[in-house]
Amino acid sequence: MAYKFIGKMIKQKKFILKDIKGIEHFRNLKSGAIITCNHFNALDSFAIHLTYDAAKQKKRKFFRVIREGNYTSFPGFFGSLMRNCYTLPLSSNPKVMNEFMKSTEQILKDGHFVLVYPEQSMWWNYRKPKPLKKGAFLFAAKSNVPVLPCFITMCDSEYIDDDGFPVQEYTVHISEPIYPSKENKLNANIDLLMETNYKNWKDIYEKVYNKKLEYEK
Numbered sequence: 001m002a003y004k005f006i007g008k009m010i011k012q013k014k015f016i017l018k019d020i021k022g023i024e025h026f027r028n029l030k031s032g033a034i035i036t037c038n039h040f041n042a043l044d045s046f047a048i049h050l051t052y053d054a055a056k057q058k059k060r061k062f063f064r065v066i067r068e069g070n071y072t073s074f075p076g077f078f079g080s081l082m083r084n085c086y087t088l089p090l091s092s093n094p095k096v097m098n099e100f101m102k103s104t105e106q107i108l109k110d111g112h113f114v115l116v117y118p119e120q121s122m123w124w125n126y127r128k129p130k131p132l133k134k135g136a137f138l139f140a141a142k143s144n145v146p147v148l149p150c151f152i153t154m155c156d157s158e159y160i161d162d163d164g165f166p167v168q169e170y171t172v173h174i175s176e177p178i179y180p181s182k183e184n185k186l187n188a189n190i191d192l193l194m195e196t197n198y199k200n201w202k203d204i205y206e207k208v209y210n211k212k213l214e215y216e217k
Contacts, residue, residue, distance in 0.1 A: 006046045013159040016167060017047055022174035026055035026148060029177060032108035034140040036197055037150045039117040040126045044152055044170070048115055051150065051172050061112040063088055065104075065136075067120075088114065101142075108143040118197070125168060127154065128213060129201035132194050141189040146177035151201045153208045171208070175200040 009015035037048050045064055052062045063086045088104060091097050107114060116136035123130070129151065140147045151173045156166035178196045180189040202213050 002046075002049075006043075006050075009043070009046075013157070014161060014167060015043055015046065016157055016159075016169045017050055017172070018155075018169040019171045020051050020054055020174070021171065022176075023051070023054055025174045025176050026051065026057065029055075029057065029146070029148065032060065032111045032143070032145045033113055033148045033177060034108070034136050034145065035113055035115045035148045035150060036118050036136050037115060038129055038152055038201065039119055039122045040124060040152070040154075041122070041168075045115060047152055047170050047172055048150060051174070052113065057113070059111075061086060061107075062115065063107055063112060064115045065090060065117070104139055105143050108139070108145045113148075114139065118194070125154065125165075127205070127209065128215070129198065129205055132198050134190050134194060137190045137193040137197070138186075140193055141180050141186055144180055146179045147193050147197055148177050149175040149197045149200045151175075151204045153204065173204045173208075175204070 006015060010017075035048065035052075037044060049062060065088045067090050088100060088107075089096075091100060104114060116139065118132040118136040119130040120133045120135070121130065137147065153171050153173065154168035157169045159167040161167050178193050178200075181192060184192060205213050
């Protein structure tokens with residue numbers, strides 16, 4: 001159902017994946033990994049899923065971490081996907097979070113991929129990388145697996161969406177995987193992974209948009 005849905009969106013020019021750069025970094029992974037991505041649209045996870053398809057890593061499954069509210073109350077087709085399509089819901093319940101951590105560690109140990117949005121927020125069509133939270137990097141450091149940083153850039157297409165805005169053309173940029181250091185303790189590895197991930201995103205942003213990354217005060 002999900003493939004049929006996104007296929008229709010592509011045909012109608014409502015979803016445009018223009019290019020994937022650095023696919024070799026995804027293809028060459030030999031273990032489970034945390035995949036990070038900037039979050040700016042409900043459809044951006046489809047761009048990463050199509051990237052996973054292009055990487056030809058079918059022996060490894062692709063999971064997504066989603067927030068509790070989306071899992072419990074998101075309506076319609078997207079809600080059905082969030083509850084039934086390889087998702088790992090974050091929870092405010094400590095017992096459920098304990099199960100979440102054990103499940104995530106097992107999935108990574110078994111060699112699969114887990115997509116996490118480390119910004120922990122979605123701002124519609126926001127192009128800049130936002131400050132990162134530690135959760136995604138905690139998962140990777142605890143399980144001793146790499147982080148695969150993905151950053152999606154966009155540009156206006158000639159097509160107009162149902163709300164009157166230009167449909168965005170997406171380019172997925174995949175950086176080299178970042179590995180925890182065997183010499184570091186847990187917190188040091190979390191900081192290493194998070195800071196390197198952010199630097200990679202920042203470098204991509206500045207190169208593609210040809211501007212310095214600055215935030216409004």
